[in-house]
Amino acid sequence: MSERRDTRVRSIDVARLAGVSRSAVSRTFTPNAYVSPETRSKVLKAAAALNYHPNAMARSLITQRSGIIGIVSADLQNPYYAKILEVLGGALRDTGLAPLVLFGDETSSKSQVAQLLSYQVDALVIINAVTSTLTENISRMKVPVVAVNRYFRHDWVTSITCDNQHAAELVGNHLLDQGCTRIGLVAGNSDASSGTDRETGFLRALAKRGVAPVVVENGDYTHDSGVAIARKLFGSGASMDAIFCCNDLMAIGLMDVARSEFGLRVPDDLLVAGFDNSVVGAWQSYRLTSVDQNVEQMVELAVHYIQRALEDDGKEAGQFFQVQGKLVVRESTGRSH
Amino acid sequence: MSERRDTRVRSIDVARLAGVSRSAVSRTFTPNAYVSPETRSKVLKAAAALNYHPNAMARSLITQRSGIIGIVSADLQNPYYAKILEVLGGALRDTGLAPLVLFGDETSSKSQVAQLLSYQVDALVIINAVTSTLTENISRMKVPVVAVNRYFRHDWVTSITCDNQHAAELVGNHLLDQGCTRIGLVAGNSDASSGTDRETGFLRALAKRGVAPVVVENGDYTHDSGVAIARKLFGSGASMDAIFCCNDLMAIGLMDVARSEFGLRVPDDLLVAGFDNSVVGAWQSYRLTSVDQNVEQMVELAVHYIQRALEDDGKEAGQFFQVQGKLVVRESTGRSH
């Protein structure tokens, strides 16, 4: 394997084998370039024989386009984020773009982002890592940035989210329609728009029908925080007939504790609804009513936007797209089977 | 933003501002190169003023080293795979390497892999995508390949797995120690070594104590297949007192059905054990006994191997490292709390 470097096959090698010039080789591998069918096939044959592939580094050096999209991602243990990353990665792959991922534990420091930029990423996608430092760094980088699942109020950033307010309203109305009157809310931490929007929408739905929430708690979107809040809530003896958690993971943690530590049955004693429609929520143990954020459509919008930004060199930044979520009703909010 | 290309700052810009040559700039950004402290600081100051970062593309073109590690990953909905990817990505980042991920739905076709290679990846890590086509393609690429969580019998591939046989033996012994005699096994599909090794080890543990499994089924490591197998098993009326599933997801699917559709209680009516020790298994609804594969250690070995391969140009390929798994006993195999 030590001959790896020596073995490297360059365009001039296939040019010689095919009896043409390097330009001819380059052209056959460049979309819509002028090459005659004959030379093209000669080149392709020689390339196949030598197992030649153009060096993307050298190419991007001259085209000023790397084909690499930087992705900032965190908390893959949350199945919803894992799904976004997977769907996005697949969509980029199908578009001929390559995802360079920065797995940032909230600490997407300047140097990390700088490393990403040194690879000349054509665009940056931020999935869920919201750090103030990251936001600052963004403004310094002259690259199209799109935030999926987060809203950034920033001229350089195009945001794509679910219409969280409206979707949360759907949940609120659904719980009211089920006859609930003593309703609790488990919101997220207030530094992300997605969380506050859900809170706003949900409370608005209640207010429209003259209902005030019995209790409002703040979690951090983890299963653990759902567990902790459940212990606090049920331990205090507050009486509720329904709880909306701002994501599935918290709803699931809450259900786990409600059943295993307080003997509460869902939905008999308590209705529970979540948000994200993650696969886990559909399992038989939970059958969790939730909101499908339509990840596929969000990703489609993101990739589409990136492609356009590559063409027009990133005019049209700072836009805000919203996708409509869909209420998925399951047994966790239904009386009986 | 259209002036993005124009705004690009190159080494010559900071050289001029600092009043030195391009080489001086290059050297200050090259680890252990000869630069005097004074020029170094002059360069750094100018670089900071201009917000200069070396172009990794141009650099790798000359150093023949990209710093990019290709990762082939699939099925992020399985929290165990998601964890491997996240931990690996973090470890690479901390080493100054960048992960270029190919999210392959079992269809890591030749062209996809070729795209990865065109970016001159220094090494390739395969997490869980086992396709015969992929294996063939690997042999053509002169790049160090390391398979995490899979064993490839291939001269070019270094494999790192948990000692699946031994770990599965631990599970078998544990179930026997709990007094179980009518034991079922839910194995994986037989095309991956990890699955067959677990099956082998588990059955060996039983055989050593003169016990034959009541039933052996094959799943595909998804929650759905756990569900389907559970329906088949419990529907047939076979009497068992314990079941070992070759991963957590299948164990969880099986538990879900056992409880919701057949009224079976775990562990009162049936002990259940899984494999992977994924976070989900620790939730209060499952409290699943499982095997911790020590992902951190596997990843550490992988990154360490990659670093060495980068230094010696990939001699020492074809090795096989094994990590010892650890049995994590929870209530799913314990009589009472």
Add this chain to the structure above:
DNA sequence: CTGTTAGCGCATTCAG
């Protein structure tokens, strides 16, 4: 320790 020279592998002018 520094600046100058040369070239990594390729796409793209420009003549032909």
Add this chain to the structure above:
DNA sequence: CTGAATGCGCTAACAG
């Protein structure tokens, strides 16, 4: 439609 020449941004050899 093709080949020769030029340079993308950078590091590495060399001579000072």
